[in-house]
Structure formats: structure tokens, C-alpha cells
Amino acid sequence: MVAIAQIEQLQFQYALANQPSLAGINLTVNAGDWVVVAGPSGSGKTTLLRQFKRELWPVGQRLGQVSFNGRLLADLDPAVSAQKIGFVFQNPENQLVMDTVIQELAFSLENSGEASANIQKRIAELVSFLGIQDILYASVHELSGGQKQLVNLAAILILQPSLLVLDEPTAQLDPIATKEFMSLLQRVHDELGITIIMSEHQLDDVLPLANQLWLMTNGCISYQGPVDQGLQAIWQQPTLRDFMPEIPRLFWQQQLTTETESVPLTVVAGQRQLPVGSIHDQLRPVVVGMQETLLTADHLDFQYTKNEPYVLNQLKLTVHTGDWLAIVGKNGIGKSTLLKVLIGLLEPRRGTVRLLERPLQKWPTEQLFKVIGYLSQQPADQFSAESVRVEFERRAVQLGREHPEEAATAMLAKLGLTALADSDPQDTSGGEQQLIALGIILLANPKLLILDEPTKGLDPLRKQALGHLLQQLQVEGLTIIMASHDMVFSARFANQCALLFDGAIVAQEAPHQFFQSNFFYTTPINRLLRPQDSAALTWEEVGR
Amino acid sequence: MAIYGRSRTRSPRASGLKLQLIIDQLHPLVLLVYFILMISFSMCFNHPYFLCGQLIVIIAVNWVAKNQQKTVSTLQGALLMMVLIVIMNPIINNHGTHVMMTVGGTLITAEAVVYGFLMATALAVLLLIFVTYNQHMTNHKFLALFGGIAPQLTLLTMMTMRFFPLFIRRLRDITAVQRTRGIQMVTGRLKNRAQAGMHLLAILLTNTLTEALQTADSMTARGFGVQKRSTYRRYQMTHRDYGLLMALISGGLFAFWCASQGNGQLIVYPTLGTLRLTSRDWVCLSVILLIDGLPLLLEGWEYLWWQLHR
Numbered sequence: 001m002v003a004i005a006q007i008e009q010l011q012f013q014y015a016l017a018n019q020p021s022l023a024g025i026n027l028t029v030n031a032g033d034w035v036v037v038a039g040p041s042g043s044g045k046t047t048l049l050r051q052f053k054r055e056l057w058p059v060g061q062r063l064g065q066v067s068f069n070g071r072l073l074a075d076l077d078p079a080v081s082a083q084k085i086g087f088v089f090q091n092p093e094n095q096l097v098m099d100t101v102i103q104e105l106a107f108s109l110e111n112s113g114e115a116s117a118n119i120q121k122r123i124a125e126l127v128s129f130l131g132i133q134d135i136l137y138a139s140v141h142e143l144s145g146g147q148k149q150l151v152n153l154a155a156i157l158i159l160q161p162s163l164l165v166l167d168e169p170t171a172q173l174d175p176i177a178t179k180e181f182m183s184l185l186q187r188v189h190d191e192l193g194i195t196i197i198m199s200e201h202q203l204d205d206v207l208p209l210a211n212q213l214w215l216m217t218n219g220c221i222s223y224q225g226p227v228d229q230g231l232q233a234i235w236q237q238p239t240l241r242d243f244m245p246e247i248p249r250l251f252w253q254q255q256l257t258t259e260t261e262s263v264p265l266t267v268v269a270g271q272r273q274l275p276v277g278s279i280h281d282q283l284r285p286v287v288v289g290m291q292e293t294l295l296t297a298d299h300l301d302f303q304y305t306k307n308e309p310y311v312l313n314q315l316k317l318t319v320h321t322g323d324w325l326a327i328v329g330k331n332g333i334g335k336s337t338l339l340k341v342l343i344g345l346l347e348p349r350r351g352t353v354r355l356l357e358r359p360l361q362k363w364p365t366e367q368l369f370k371v372i373g374y375l376s377q378q379p380a381d382q383f384s385a386e387s388v389r390v391e392f393e394r395r396a397v398q399l400g401r402e403h404p405e406e407a408a409t410a411m412l413a414k415l416g417l418t419a420l421a422d423s424d425p426q427d428t429s430g431g432e433q434q435l436i437a438l439g440i441i442l443l444a445n446p447k448l449l450i451l452d453e454p455t456k457g458l459d460p461l462r463k464q465a466l467g468h469l470l471q472q473l474q475v476e477g478l479t480i481i482m483a484s485h486d487m488v489f490s491a492r493f494a495n496q497c498a499l500l501f502d503g504a505i506v507a508q509e510a511p512h513q514f515f516q517s518n519f520f521y522t523t524p525i526n527r528l529l530r531p532q533d534s535a536a537l538t539w540e541e542v543g544r
Numbered sequence: 545m546a547i548y549g550r551s552r553t554r555s556p557r558a559s560g561l562k563l564q565l566i567i568d569q570l571h572p573l574v575l576l577v578y579f580i581l582m583i584s585f586s587m588c589f590n591h592p593y594f595l596c597g598q599l600i601v602i603i604a605v606n607w608v609a610k611n612q613q614k615t616v617s618t619l620q621g622a623l624l625m626m627v628l629i630v631i632m633n634p635i636i637n638n639h640g641t642h643v644m645m646t647v648g649g650t651l652i653t654a655e656a657v658v659y660g661f662l663m664a665t666a667l668a669v670l671l672l673i674f675v676t677y678n679q680h681m682t683n684h685k686f687l688a689l690f691g692g693i694a695p696q697l698t699l700l701t702m703m704t705m706r707f708f709p710l711f712i713r714r715l716r717d718i719t720a721v722q723r724t725r726g727i728q729m730v731t732g733r734l735k736n737r738a739q740a741g742m743h744l745l746a747i748l749l750t751n752t753l754t755e756a757l758q759t760a761d762s763m764t765a766r767g768f769g770v771q772k773r774s775t776y777r778r779y780q781m782t783h784r785d786y787g788l789l790m791a792l793i794s795g796g797l798f799a800f801w802c803a804s805q806g807n808g809q810l811i812v813y814p815t816l817g818t819l820r821l822t823s824r825d826w827v828c829l830s831v832i833l834l835i836d837g838l839p840l841l842l843e844g845w846e847y848l849w850w851q852l853h854r
Contacts, residue, residue, distance in 0.1 A: 055764045082767025094758035099706035100684065106776035111767040119776040141709050155766065345720045365731075369724045380751050381721040384743060398726060426754060440725070 003070075004163055004195050005029040005052060010064035012047060017060070021047045022219045025064070029163075029197060029212075034189055036206055036227075037199040038234075038243055039216030041429050041459045045167070045199040048216065052165050052197065053087045068163070079112060086156035088166040090457070092148035092173070096140045101132070101151050104140065108155050126158050130184070144332050146177025150184065157188065164188070166198035170205075171430075171457040174331035174485040178205055185209070201459045204245040204524060207231075208265040215240065228262045242460040246488060246524045250539040254279065270528045279529070281536045282543040286510050287322070287474065287495045293357075294448060294479050295319040295342065300351035302334075302341050302503075311337050312348070313503030319496075321447075324470070324480040325508075326490035328521065329500035335483035336377065338500060339450050342481065343372050355448070370399070373441035374450045379433040382440050383425040388417060391425055391436065395443045411439045415469070430457040434466070442473075449473070451482040455489050467493045491515055491523045491537035511537060565609060565680075566842035571785040572685035574792065578838060579677050581796045585832050586669040588800070589808035593821065594829055595665040601836045602672045606679075608843055614675050622671050626664035633660030641815045659812045676839075684778075691775045698775070707752075715748050722747070788838070795835050802828035 010025040021044045029035060037045050050056040051066050054073050066073040068085065089095050098104045102123065109119045127133050132154060135147060143151065149169060156164065166185075170178040182205045188194050189209070200206050207213070213230030215223040217240070223233035234240050235252050244252065247270045248263045256274060257263055264270040296319075302312040311334040319325055327335055340346040342353055344360045353360045355371065363371075376382075385391040392411050396404035412418045415435050420428060425436050434454065441449065449470075455463050463486075470480060471493055484490050490497055490511065497514040498505045499521065507514060512535050515522040523537045536542045567575070586598055606615040633656050635647075640655025683705060691698045722728065722744060729737045729744070763769075781789075802808060807828045811817030821829070834841070 053765060055767075056761060078770040079767060082765070082770055087765045089758060089762060091755075091758060093710075094755045095762040096706065097759060097763055098702050102778065103684075103702060103776075106778075108766045110773045110776055111770065113771050113774045115774060116777045119774075140706060141713075152762075159766065340720065343724070345723065365723070365728070366726055369726060372724070374721065374724045376717065376721045378717060378721075378751075380754070381718045381747065382725065383750075384722075384727075384747055395725070426750060 001030040003028050004031040004033075004068065005197075006065075006067045007051065008065045008067075010051065010062070010066065012051065012058070012060055012062050014047075014058060014060040020219060021060075022051070025221055027214070027221065027224060029195060031162075031195055032189075032193055033195050033197075033212050034210040035197045035212040035214060036203065036210040037197065037214045037216060038201075038203060038240075039199075040240075040461050041431050043216040044219040045216055047219075049087075049165050049167050049197065049199055052163070053085050054081050056087060083112060083159040084162050086159060086161035086164045088149070088152055088156055088164070088169050090168040090171050092145050092152060095152045096148060099139055099141075101138055101140065101143075102136050104151055104155050105158050108159050112159070122158055126154060130154055130157075144177070146173050146180060146331070149173060149177070149181055153181075153184070153188075157192075157194075161194060163195045163197070166196065168199050168201065168457070171201060175487070176330055178202070182206060182209060201243075201457075203243060204247075207245060207248075227265075231263055239461075242464050246539055247528055250525060250528070250542055253539055254542060254544050267524060267527045271531060274528070274532070276532065279532070279534070279542050279544055281534050281541060283512060283535060283541050284492075286512065287324075292321040293318060294321045294323075294355070295481075296354045297342060298352050298354070300338075300341060300353070301349040302337060302346065303349055310349075310503050312341060315351070315504050317342075317498070317505055317508070319448075319479060319481060321479055322474065322477060323496050324474050324494045325482065325496040325498060326494035326511075327481065327483045327498050327500050327505075328485060328487060328490055329483075331485060333500055334503060335500055336452050339374070339452055339481065339483055343374055343450055344368065345374070370444050371446055372448045372450060373444060373446035375434070375437055375441055375452060375454060377452045377456065379430075379437035380426060382437040383433075386424055387422050388412070388425055388428075388436055388439075389421040392439060392443060395440050399444055401443075407443060411443055414442075415439050416465070431459065431462040434458065435462075447477075447479060449478055449480045451480065451484075453484060453486075454482060455484060455486045463489060487515070487521065488523050488538060491526075492540070565839065566846055567609075567680055567839040570788065571779050571781050572681070572689050573781070574785050574789050575681055575685065576689060577789060577792050577796075578835070579673065579681065581792060581799075582673050582836055583670065584796075585799065585836065586666055586673065588803040589832065590662050590666065590812075591808045591810045591821075591825070592662060592665070592819065594808045594832065595662060595669060597829060597833050598669050598836055599665060599672070601833055601840070602669055602676065605676055605837065605839050606672060608839060609676065609679050611675060611679055614679075615672065618671050618675050619668065622668045626668060629664045629667065630657070630660040633657075633663065639813050655812050655814075655816050658810075658816060662810070662812070688777065688779050691777065695773065695775045699773075711748070711752060714752060715744065718744055718747050718751070792835060792838075795831050799828055799832055799835070808832075 006029070007025050007027040010022060011020050012022040013020040025048065037048065039045055047058060050058055054076065068076060073081070096104055098107050105123050105126065106119050109122060114122070127136060130150070132150065135143060140148065140151070170181055173181060185196065186209050189196050198206070207227055210227055212225065213223065213227045214221055215230065215233055217237070222237070223230055231244065231248050234244050241249070245265065247267065248265060251257050251263050251270070251273070256278065261273060264273050297315060297317040300312050300315040301310055303310050315338070327338065329335055337346065341348050344353070355363065360368070383391060385394055389408055389412065392408035393404045396407040401407045412421050415438065417432070417435060417439065420432060425433060428436065454466060458466065467489060474480060482494070494511055496508060497511050498508040515526050515537050516535055525539055525542065526537050529536055529542070534542070589595070603615060606612070634652045635650055637656045637659070638651040638653055640653030642654035644652050644654050644657065646652065687698050687701055727740045727743055729740045802824060807822070807825045810819070
């Protein structure tokens with residue numbers, strides 16, 4: 001086996017930081033490996049990945065060596081480094097430089113001074129490999145998130161790299177786009193022999209494809225080796241257990257594997273290994289909302305411009321006080337639009353939305369948004385202050401609280417953000433921004449909370465914490481409407497699930513009924529246990 | 545797989561493979577010459593036959609490009625200005641020898657009326673040329689022309705073209721979200737609204753700058769600035785492009801020579817001349833109409849080819 005990249009005794013400390021972000025790192029990547037890096041947010045995954053690409057080295061003090069193909073990265077020719085090591089970032093939008101796909105592809109090659117005819121040829125072969133001819137001349141604004149990430153990958157592949165580093169490339173994508181991206185990566189890995197190092201929160205889709213797993217905790221590598229033993233290593237650290245994908249988690253939890261077998265990662269492998277009749281359901285009690293109606297939508301029609309197809313078409317929806325409604329559906333099907341229409345940020349073409357029996361138009365804006373809290377997909381849009389505490393205090397003052405400082409402190413404690421009180425909200429991680437934005441909203445004590453993809457980009461630990469927090473608020477009487485493509489999260493926490501398709505709500509039921517009748521659109525555990533007539537949706541709902 | 549399928553905007557342009565006219569397949573340089581010639585013709589020749597001929601051809605060109613809606617709306621918009629010119633010119637300008645009437649002591653001359661009509665028609669022609677121009681000369685083609693001359697500027701323009709719509713979209717998102725926080729510009733006192741506006745812009749700037757840092761990372765990661773850049777030329781000159789370019793240039797030179805000889809001009813001042821055309825006028829007119837009608841000729845030829853081969 002040939003080592004393609006190596007890290008020896010690496011320690012890294014950010015400028016202005018008072019402790020190292022990475023310490024004692026020794027790693028070897030063999031040519032043809034597919035490495036998955038897992039670990040909680042803030043454990044240094046991104047910092048580590050950036051060490052493999054000299055152009056992206058963070059500013060700070062670096063001790064130890066990083067080498068690529070037997071040569072020190074610091075001595076590598078800049079042109080070689082740019083072409084042979086590719087880096088794909090998390091956010092699909094921000095990586096794009098040009099405004100059409102073909103220009104974006106050409107941009108990479110123009111940088112390395114390729115002749116025009118050569119660029120033409122390289123684009124031609126890449127387009128044939130990826131099958132993106134249909135979007136080649138499209139403007140990047142017209143692409144979906146999945147397509148954008150595909151273009152980002154294409155713009156790297158066109159440089160013919162031998163090492164591909166990806167930093168949570170699917171965190172912003174919906175599950176279908178994630179699967180498509182992964183199967184494309186698999187082709188890139190298998191057919192082109194490109195070595196892959198990627199960090200990921202959601203291990204369900206990627207672990208069956210990878211052969212190496214690295215676990216990171218607090219800036220150190222706590223495990224490196226084959227995936228199988230890696231899962232065992234995760235299991236042995238109780239704080240990391242939430243990282244375990246659903247199916248292996250079930251097998252570990254219930255001790256369903258024998259000594260000789262390895263833990264299954266996929267539905268089909270799981271079904272083969274699961275002894276018939278070995279398990280029974282322990283379904284979670286689903287909270288039933290009160291009978292009092294909070295919000296109704298009646299025959300809603302919505303379109304963005306004249307003569308365009310309707311995004312919402314004759315949509316009907318009823319939400320009761322104390323419900324937690326999860327609206328699932330593919331990206332771009334109109335979930336965000338529906339949420340905005342429900343709270344009056346967009347005006348429906350026809351139909352009415354009633355909140356507490358009163359049509360939305362009759363609510364004064366100020367009063368309306370004290371009853372409704374809205375968390376958009378970009379939490380940073382909420383921010384306006386230079387520190388989290390000031391942010392909360394300002395909101396408390398705006399709401400006319402008598403003791404804004406106390407209200408802010410209480411909210412910081414409630415969300416577990418006390419440690420971040422004095423940092424700039426813009427500098428915090430995606431998951432933390434989500435919580436800060438939630439705090440701003442919760443200060444108003446809203447009756448109805450509207451969440452647009454609240455789990456996007458969260459690591460499993462934070463996701464779990466967010467779920468429990470919202471569940472607590474729900475018990476206290478808060479009603480939640482959430483658009484999500486995270487099926488497991490919806491199955492675990494919501495008490496109502498609805499599927500949005502073709503502009504209308506096609507089904508609205510309690511989670512067990514809802515997912516039980518779905519075949520494709522359901523959780524991995526449900527798929528696994530379907531032959532055994534089980535209604536369980538998550539590993540917690542299975543007992544022996 | 546859906547990832548390759550239709551994009552979420554459901555726009556027919558999303559695929560980039562919409563139905564193309566022959567004129568859209570030409571090299572941007574040919575297009576540029578074509579439009580320069582059309583614009584100069586509409587300004588060089590003021591003979592009513594010439595102007596009306598050009599007007600009819602340019603309407604037909606727009607028609608073929610399925611631009612009916614824009615053509616009609618442009619003509620509607622131009623109508624007001626045309627009426628204004630037709631009315632105002634005789635009032636302001638009372639040169640000429642054929643007095644038609646006097647209005648409140650102002651002489652209305654036939655010359656001034658005719659001149660007003662000619663100017664108005666020329667204006668309509670010019671406006672319609674720009675409708676065609678916008679249809680065929682996309683930003684990309686325009687930039688491709690300058691890619692070789694000023695690559696840095698072209699790159700900058702391309703990036704701006706990406707960022708501008710992004711900026712607007714982000715501002716819309718931020719406005720919506722901040723509205724739920726009670727910060728809005730729709731109601732309230734002017735001072736408060738202005739403050740809210742500044743507040744929104746501040747957030748927009750902070751957020752987009754943070755995002756731009758990531759874009760910069762992505763550029764560096766792909767070797768931007770490592771060595772001298774090359775420019776990818778998407779459009780190659782073909783035989784057809786060279787042929788058409790030659791035809792356009794020689795036709796144009798002939799027409800300009802005719803113009804310098806006084807062909808295609810109606811003498812208006814001081815005395816209205818004759819409408820009669822000389823034989824050279826006729827030749828010049830046909831050359832001009834042939835050049836203006838280039839898209840029609842190309843489409844017609846295409847139509848014949850497909851008809852004869854079926």
C-alpha cells in the first residue's frame with residue numbers, strides 16, 4: 001500500500017487562541033482509501049481537513065509535518081497542490097465563483113493556464129462522465145442545492161485531483177440529494193481511483209462506502225482504522241453514541257450480533273442478520289395535541305409570479321395547540337414557501353390562514369410576531385448585535401421586559417449558551433447560530449414556533465439536544481410547525497407528520513401511522529423491520 | 545436521477561438548452577457587427593422608404609425571434625414619444641418653405657411635420673433594434689468579446705453578475721426574517737424606517753462578507769493567482785461566421801459610401817425634396833434591408849433546407 005498523504009506529530013494552534021486546536025495528530029492515508037472523519041462540532045474536524053490543503057492552512061502556529069506523495073506539503077509546487085488536492089466545502093452556494101456552470105468549470109482550468117482547446121476537451125469528458133450536459137449552460141442561481149454541490153465537485157474533478165478532501169459536503173442537502181451525491185462520490189472513488197477524505201455528521205449513507213474511520217474528540221484522533229472496529233470505538237464512548245447510524249445502533253443496543261459477525265450497516269445486511277421474532281416494539285407514547293385549534297389554512301393557492309405553476313395548490317391544514325407538526329417532502333417542493341405563507345411573510349393568491357380564529361391579515365404585524373416565532377434556514381439573518389448577550393438583551397428591551405439583563409441570562413442558561421455569552425454570533429458554528437436565533441425568538445414567549453429545517457448542519461449530539469429542548473417547550477404548551485427532510489428526527493420527536501406534494505398536504509397523521517404506510521419515505525429502522533410487521537421507527541422503539 | 549433533472553425554478557432556461565435561432569449560433573463578433581450596422585443605418589438614412597423598410601424588417605426579425613410581446617410593448621411605449629416628437633417638432637422648428645397653417649402666430653411648415661415623422665420612425669426603429677439586441681446579445685456573448693482584451697475586467701464582471709442577484713435575494717430573506725423581529729421599513733416614522741433600512745443593510749453586509757470569505761477560499765483552493773490565467777473561449781469563429789462577417793462588412797461599406805453620396809436621404813430643409821429614388825438608391829435600399837433582415841434570411845434558408853430534405 002502506498003501512502004498518499006501523511007501527518008506526523010501535528011499540533012496546531014490558531015492565532016489568538018490560548019490552547020491548541022489539534023494536538024498529537026499522526027495519520028496515514030493510503031492511496032485508494034475512503035476515510036470518514038466523525039466527531040462533535042468544534043472537535044477540530046475542519047481544522048484537520050484544512051491541513052491537507054496548503055492554500056487553506058488556517059493562520060496560526062503549526063508544529064509537525066504534513067506530506068503529500070512523499071513530499072512535504074510546504075515544499076509542494078503551488079500549481080501541483082492546486083490541481084492534485086481538491087477541496088469541497090460545506091456550503092454549496094458560497095463556493096461558486098462564476099455565474100454559469102460552464103464558466104465555473106472553466107474557471108478552475110483557466111487558473112492553471114490551460115489552453116482554450118484543452119479546456120474544451122476537459123469539460124467535454126467531465127460532462128460525459130457526470131452527465132451534467134443539461135445544466136451546462138444554466139445560471140448557477142437556477143440550480144438546486146444538490147446540483148450546486150455537484151457543480152462544485154465537478155469544478156474540482158476537472159483538475160484531475162488524486163486526493164479529494166470534503167468538509168461535510170452534504171450537510172446542507174436533503175436526503176435524496178445526499179444519496180445522489182454519495183453514489184456519485186462512489187463512482188469517483190471506484191472508477192477513477194481518487195482517494196477521499198471527508199468529514200460527516202450523518203454517517204448512515206457514507207459508512208457502507210468508506211473503508212476507514214477517524215474519530216475526533218477535542219482536537220485529538222481517538223480512533224483511526226477500519227470502519228467495523230470504528231463503530232465499536234464509537235460504542236465505547238457513551239458521549240459519541242448518538243453518532244452511530246440507526247441500524248448498527250440497534251444491533252449494538254440490543255446485542256443482536258454474534259461474536260463472529262460484523263455489525264450490519266445497510267437495510268439489506270441488517271435484514272439478513274436479524275433473527276425472526278427476536279425483537280418486539282416499544283413504541284414511544286405520542287403526545288396528543290389539545291382539541292383547541294390554533295391555526296388553520298383553507299384552500300391556499302400560491303404562486304411566485306403570474307402564469308407560473310402553483311407552488312401551493314388548494315392546500316388545507318389544521319394545527320392544534322400543543323402539536324408538533326413535521327412537514328416532510330423533497331427540497332424545492334415548497335415547504336419553506338408554505339411556512340412563509342402560514343405566517344404572512346408571503347401573501348397567498350387565494351385562501352385564508354387563520355390564527356386563533358382570526359384571519360392573518362387582521363393581525364397587526366407587531367402583535368402577530370409576538371405570537372409567532374420564525375426560525376429561517378439562515379439563522380445568521382436574525383442577528384444584529386456584536387455579542388450573544390447583547391443580542392438577547394436588545395430583544396428583551398424591544399419586547400418591553402422589565403429586567404432585560406435577567407431575561408437574557410435566563411435564556412442563555414436555558415439554551416446552554418452561557419459559555420458563548422460574549423462571543424460574536426457571526427463567529428459561532430452553524431449549530432450554535434441555530435440555538436442563538438432560537439433564543440431570540442423564544443424571548444417573546446411565542447405560542448407558535450415555525451422552524452425551517454432546524455436540524456440542517458447540526459451534529460447528532462446537538463440535534464438530540466435540540467429535540468429534547470423543543471419537546472420540553474412543547475410540554476409547556478408551545479405549538480411547533482417544522483419543515484424538515486430529516487425523517488428520523490421527525491419520527492423521533494413530532495406528534496404529527498404531514499407530506500407536502502404537488503402543492504398540497506397529501507397526508508397528515510401521527511408519526512407511526514404516517515411512516516408505517518410509507519414505503520420509500522420512511523426511517524431506516526422502519527425499512528429494516530418492515531418484514532417483521534414492526535411499527536418501530538427508531539432504535540429506541542425496539543426491545544428484545 | 546433528480547439531481548440532473550429540472551431545477552427548482554422550473555424555468556425553461558434552466559437547462560440552457562432552449563430552442564435556438566440561427567442568429568444565436570453565430571459568433572458574438574458577427575452579432576456585434578450586425579448590430580452596429582443596423583444602428584448606423586437607422587441613423588444615416590432618413591428617407592421615408594428606407595425608414596419604413598427598416599421598420600418592417602426589424603418587426604419581422606423580432607417576430608421570428610418570438611418577441612411579439614416585447615415588440616408590441618416597446619412600440620406602445622415609443623408611441624407616446626413619437627406623438628410628442630411629431631407634435632413638438634413643427635411647433636418648435638419653423639424652418640421650411642411650405643407653410644401649412646399658423647397656430648397662434650407659429651408657422652407650421654410641411655417640412656417640420658415631415659421631419660417630425662421621420663425622426664419618430666427612426667426612434668421606433670432604434671428602440672426595436674435594442675429589443676433584438678437584448679434578445680440575442682446575452683451578457684456572456686458581450687463579455688466573450690472582451691475576454692481576450694481585458695480578461696481581468698471580464699472575470700470581475702462575471703463574478704459581479706453572480707453576486708448581484710445573490711445580494712438581492714439575501715436582502716429579501718433578511719427583510720422577511722427581521723420583519724418578524726419588528727424591524728421593518730413598511731410602516732412607522734421616516735426616521736425609524738431609515739434606521740431599519742440601515743440595520744438591514746448592515747446585516748446584509750456582515751453576512752455576505754462572511755460568505756465571500758468562503759468564496760475566496762474556494763478560489764484559492766482551485767489555484768487562483770498561482771500563475772497567469774488563460775481565458776476559455778467558448779465561441780469559435782466558423783466558416784459561416786467568416787463568410788457572414790465579410791458580407792456584412794462589404795455590404796456596410798457600400799451602404800456608407802452610398803450615404804456619403806447622398807443616397808437614401810430625403811432633403812427636408814430648406815425645401816422638401818422629392819420622394820423619387822434613383823437606381824442607386826434602390827440598390828442601396830436592398831443592401832440595407834438584406835443586412836437588417838439577416839436573421840430572416842438565415843431562418844428562411846434553414847426552413848428551405850429542412851423542407852427540401854424531408
